[in-house]
Amino acid sequence: MTIGMAVPTASVGEAAPERRDAPEGGLHDGPRQGDPRLLASDADARLRTGAEHQLLRLTRRLRLLLEVSTTVGPAMKLGAPLDDALRTLREALPEIDTAAVFLHDPQADELVPHALVGLGDEYGRIRLRPGEGISGIAFQRSQPVRCHGREHARAMHATLRPENAAHFTAALDSGSHADHAGVYKRSVSVPLRTRGCETIGVLTLGSGRADFSDDDVSVLEGVAAQLAVALDNARLYDEVRRQADELRAALAAGLEREATIARQAEERRLINEFARVAASSLDLPPLLDRVVTEVVALTGAARCRIVRYEAAADALRVLAGRVRGGAPDPWVGHGWTLAGDPGSGVTVKAGANAGAVRTGRTVTIDDTLQSSAAPPRDFPVNGVRSVVSVPIPVGGTVWGTLNVAFAEPDRATAECVALLEGVAAHLALAVHNAQLYEDAQREIAERTAAERQVRESAARLECAYEELEAAQVQLVQQERLKALGQLAAGIAHDLNNTLAPVVGFSELLRTHAAALPRQQREWLDLLHTGALDAADVVRRLREFYRSRDGHDAFALVDLAAIVAQTVDLTRPRWKDDAQAGGRTIAVRTELAPALLPVAGSAAELREALANLVINAVDALPAGGAITVRTRIEDASVALEVHDTGGGMDEETRRRCLEPFFTTKGEKGTGLGLAMVHGTVQRHGGTIEIESAPGTGTTVRLRLPLAAPSEAAVPTAAGGVEGAGDSRPPLRLLVVDDDPAVRMVTTAMLEADGHLVVEAHDGATGLAALRTGRFDVLLTDRAMPGGMSGEQLAAEAKALHPQLPVLLLTGYGDLMAAAGESPSAVDLVLSKPVSLETLRTALAAHAGATQPAG
Numbered sequence: 001m002t003i004g005m006a007v008p009t010a011s012v013g014e015a016a017p018e019r020r021d022a023p024e025g026g027l028h029d030g031p032r033q034g035d036p037r038l039l040a041s042d043a044d045a046r047l048r049t050g051a052e053h054q055l056l057r058l059t060r061r062l063r064l065l066l067e068v069s070t071t072v073g074p075a076m077k078l079g080a081p082l083d084d085a086l087r088t089l090r091e092a093l094p095e096i097d098t099a100a101v102f103l104h105d106p107q108a109d110e111l112v113p114h115a116l117v118g119l120g121d122e123y124g125r126i127r128l129r130p131g132e133g134i135s136g137i138a139f140q141r142s143q144p145v146r147c148h149g150r151e152h153a154r155a156m157h158a159t160l161r162p163e164n165a166a167h168f169t170a171a172l173d174s175g176s177h178a179d180h181a182g183v184y185k186r187s188v189s190v191p192l193r194t195r196g197c198e199t200i201g202v203l204t205l206g207s208g209r210a211d212f213s214d215d216d217v218s219v220l221e222g223v224a225a226q227l228a229v230a231l232d233n234a235r236l237y238d239e240v241r242r243q244a245d246e247l248r249a250a251l252a253a254g255l256e257r258e259a260t261i262a263r264q265a266e267e268r269r270l271i272n273e274f275a276r277v278a279a280s281s282l283d284l285p286p287l288l289d290r291v292v293t294e295v296v297a298l299t300g301a302a303r304c305r306i307v308r309y310e311a312a313a314d315a316l317r318v319l320a321g322r323v324r325g326g327a328p329d330p331w332v333g334h335g336w337t338l339a340g341d342p343g344s345g346v347t348v349k350a351g352a353n354a355g356a357v358r359t360g361r362t363v364t365i366d367d368t369l370q371s372s373a374a375p376p377r378d379f380p381v382n383g384v385r386s387v388v389s390v391p392i393p394v395g396g397t398v399w400g401t402l403n404v405a406f407a408e409p410d411r412a413t414a415e416c417v418a419l420l421e422g423v424a425a426h427l428a429l430a431v432h433n434a435q436l437y438e439d440a441q442r443e444i445a446e447r448t449a450a451e452r453q454v455r456e457s458a459a460r461l462e463c464a465y466e467e468l469e470a471a472q473v474q475l476v477q478q479e480r481l482k483a484l485g486q487l488a489a490g491i492a493h494d495l496n497n498t499l500a501p502v503v504g505f506s507e508l509l510r511t512h513a514a515a516l517p518r519q520q521r522e523w524l525d526l527l528h529t530g531a532l533d534a535a536d537v538v539r540r541l542r543e544f545y546r547s548r549d550g551h552d553a554f555a556l557v558d559l560a561a562i563v564a565q566t567v568d569l570t571r572p573r574w575k576d577d578a579q580a581g582g583r584t585i586a587v588r589t590e591l592a593p594a595l596l597p598v599a600g601s602a603a604e605l606r607e608a609l610a611n612l613v614i615n616a617v618d619a620l621p622a623g624g625a626i627t628v629r630t631r632i633e634d635a636s637v638a639l640e641v642h643d644t645g646g647g648m649d650e651e652t653r654r655r656c657l658e659p660f661f662t663t664k665g666e667k668g669t670g671l672g673l674a675m676v677h678g679t680v681q682r683h684g685g686t687i688e689i690e691s692a693p694g695t696g697t698t699v700r701l702r703l704p705l706a707a708p709s710e711a712a713v714p715t716a717a718g719g720v721e722g723a724g725d726s727r728p729p730l731r732l733l734v735v736d737d738d739p740a741v742r743m744v745t746t747a748m749l750e751a752d753g754h755l756v757v758e759a760h761d762g763a764t765g766l767a768a769l770r771t772g773r774f775d776v777l778l779t780d781r782a783m784p785g786g787m788s789g790e791q792l793a794a795e796a797k798a799l800h801p802q803l804p805v806l807l808l809t810g811y812g813d814l815m816a817a818a819g820e821s822p823s824a825v826d827l828v829l830s831k832p833v834s835l836e837t838l839r840t841a842l843a844a845h846a847g848a849t850q851p852a853g
């Protein structure tokens with residue numbers, strides 16, 4: 001018995017169990033024979049025919065399977081081949097009106113139509129749960145399910161959910177669908193089972209004309225198995241292809257990643273290299289050049305520059321630059337202001353560098369032809385399409401930029417920016433280090449200079465201190481000498497007053513001594529000589545403190561002649577006396593070849609040099625050598641006396657110029673060097689003494705070299721000799737409180753035939769002047785009674801303006817030294833005054849007046 005069936009693709013049917021005992025027939029091709037059991041006579045024939053049918057069915061079944069298998073076998077995809085298979089199936093089984101393949105979607109747990117034949121498009125939207133309709137039931141049970149007849153179909157319809165049930169109800173009742181009313185009542189659904197026994201869907205067929213027999217079911221099971229294999233294959237194929245795609249994608253990703261890693265490694269190497277160089281190099285220019293060279297090589301940029309921002313001028317300057325291929329950038333060294341440089345016509349206000357400098361952030365231009373941020377047309381952008389400018393921040397400000405330009409657009413990628421920012425960070429560090437180093441160098445240089453200055457000023461200070469010390473010593477010495485000079489002046493005054501009558505009277509007595517006995521004459525001579533010797537001591541003492549006055553008319557003298565004369569004059573001391581004492585002293589002269597003119601007093605200079613030679617002789621108790629040298633040094637003449645004697649200790653050297661300082665006891669007065677000192681000072685010169693115990697002594701006098709105009713003819717004798725001619729007798733007024741001095745003066749003047757009136761004080765003198773006429777007034781200076789010599793002189797001049805006034809005083813030298821010159825006094829004479837001096841003075845001053853009549 002053949003089970004009749006009519007099945008739409010949608011699973012409509014009852015959940016009746018498959019009946020394997022269903023009648024034969026159904027989908028069989030060929031005539032329907034009616035009930036065979038009624039044709040017993042034709043048993044053989046029927047058997048044969050049955051066998052033939054059997055064979056035929058088998059053949060058809062095999063052919064159908066083969067066709068389906070050929071159709072779906074090679075297909076590796078679902079879709080069209082599945083449709084083709086269903087069509088093949090329908091062509092092979094003409095009784096079939098509809099065919100559908102539902103596949104199970106495990107996610108939604110629904111059966112989804114995948115191929116439909118003989119069914120409208122709306123069936124494509126149907127979703128069936130397992131157990132819903134014939135297809136759902138077949139899937140759920142994983143067994144073929146047949147539906148035969150309306151009732152059966154209704155039972156299956158009951159399993160449908162409302163949304164599906166409504167859809168089929170009309171078709172079920174009217175049977176209008178596809179013009180096959182029975183298609184819903186005769187249907188079969190066969191599970192699609194894979195080789196692994198997994199049910200992946202169902203194949204559901206419907207027929208409006210015949211039921212599906214067991215054979216049909218068995219054929220359909222074979223077809224279903226084929227389809228399942230094909231579907232499984234397709235699924236596997238899809239899986240494999242997906243995996244292959246995945247692998248391919250993974251491979252591509254891997255390759256890309258590898259390339260990225262390689263590039264990153266290169267970038268890292270570069271950055272590490274920069275970091276190393278940046279950390280170790282303090283010399284910026286080579287580092288900057290290396291950076292731009294490497295960046296061009298690594299990025300393939302058209303050029304790379306490092307641009308310095310000069311904030312004070314608000315300008316940019318290219319410090320380093322390279323173009324593709326490694327050649328130097330011709331713009332290196334070039335600068336332009338951000339506000340525009342009229343000279344070059346270059347404006348960069350809108351450029352990437354300016355942007356980076358202004359904002360402190362990286363500026364990129366993806367395409368210079370498109371970007372509004374692109375540099376203006378007059379900027380030298382030759383062929384540049386994309387640009388990156390990264391600021392280099394140093395110490396909180398933008399030091400400059402790292403600027404990279406590409407010939408292609410869109411090269412300013414994120415990776416490129418990241419790389420350049422990394423490089424810029426290291427550059428910033430290097431610049432910072434270099435600046436620190438520069439600062440340190442400058443600081444060291446400054447410190448060294450400061451130290452040198454401090455050392456120099458310390459040395460200068462020390463020098464100044466030494467000079468100050470020397471000056472102080474000299475000052476103290478001078479003060480000392482000055483004080484001693486004043487003391488000496490006082491002594492000289494007293495001595496002069498004391499000696500004046502001794503010298504004067506002894507001299508007068510000697511002029512009248514012819515009548516005296518010889519013995520008395522000798523005593524008188526001794527008295528006179530002793531007084532003269534004492535006067536000489538006073539004179540020497542006076543030489544020490546005396547300063548130059550009007551009497552010291554200097555002539556040009558030749559030092560060489562003076563030396564020769566002095567050596568001659570002192571010969572008795574260094575030769576005769578020495579030989580007598582059993583010692584030998586050699587005296588040498590080393591004289592400058594040129595004439596050595598000095599303005600001075602030949603007599604004083606001779607005496608000074610003689611003192612030095614005699615000191616040298618005294619320093620050579622066992623003999624030795626004395627050298628007298630002259631030479632020109634700058635504008636002065638050095639006159640040097642050197643001896644090979646025992647030298648002086650420090651104390652002696654320091655004090656030897658003081659008057660009365662001597663180490664020679666009774667034999668020395670200690671006035672020699674003091675006198676020399678006075679003489680040298682009067683000549684505007686200096687004295688130096690080099691001496692130490694055991695090394696001999698050098699005394700050096702420096703005298704100013706005379707200008708040629710000072711005198712026409714140098715003379716060794718030199719000096720102005722006083723005129724000694726006497727005049728006719730004069731009326732003289734002598735005023736002195738000291739009777740002895742008054743007496744001797746009067747005696748000397750009267751001896752020359754002058755008329756002398758004496759007064760013992762100023763008032764008496766003034767009275768005499770009022771009453772009598774005098775040719776000359778000679779007055780003492782310091783007198784008791786309220787009127788000094790100067791006052792008297794002034795009064796006298798008031799009475800007789802033409803009257804010559806001579807002031808005789810023991811302080812005469814001191815007054816001259818102090819520059820004192822009373823206006824009413826014509827001449828100051830120092831006591832003791834010799835007859836000769838008086839004569840000269842009277843001749844000089846009384847000559848202007850007529851002798852008193």
Ligand SMILES: Nc1ncnc2c1ncn2[C@@H]1O[C@H](COP(=O)(O)OP(=O)(O)OP(=O)(O)O)[C@@H](O)[C@H]1O
Pocket residue numbers: 611615616619643645646647648652656657661662663664667668669670671672673674697
């Ligand atoms: N050439 C010399 N060598 C060593 N000492 C000297 C020399 N010249 C001077 N003196 C020292 O300087 C002192 C002072 O000399 P100064 O000529 O003033 O006086 P004096 O020679 O002692 O006495 P006077 O010169 O009056 O005879 C000397 O006593 C001596 O100690």
Ligand SMILES: [Mg+2]
Pocket residue numbers: 611614615668671672673
């Ligand atoms: Mg001496």
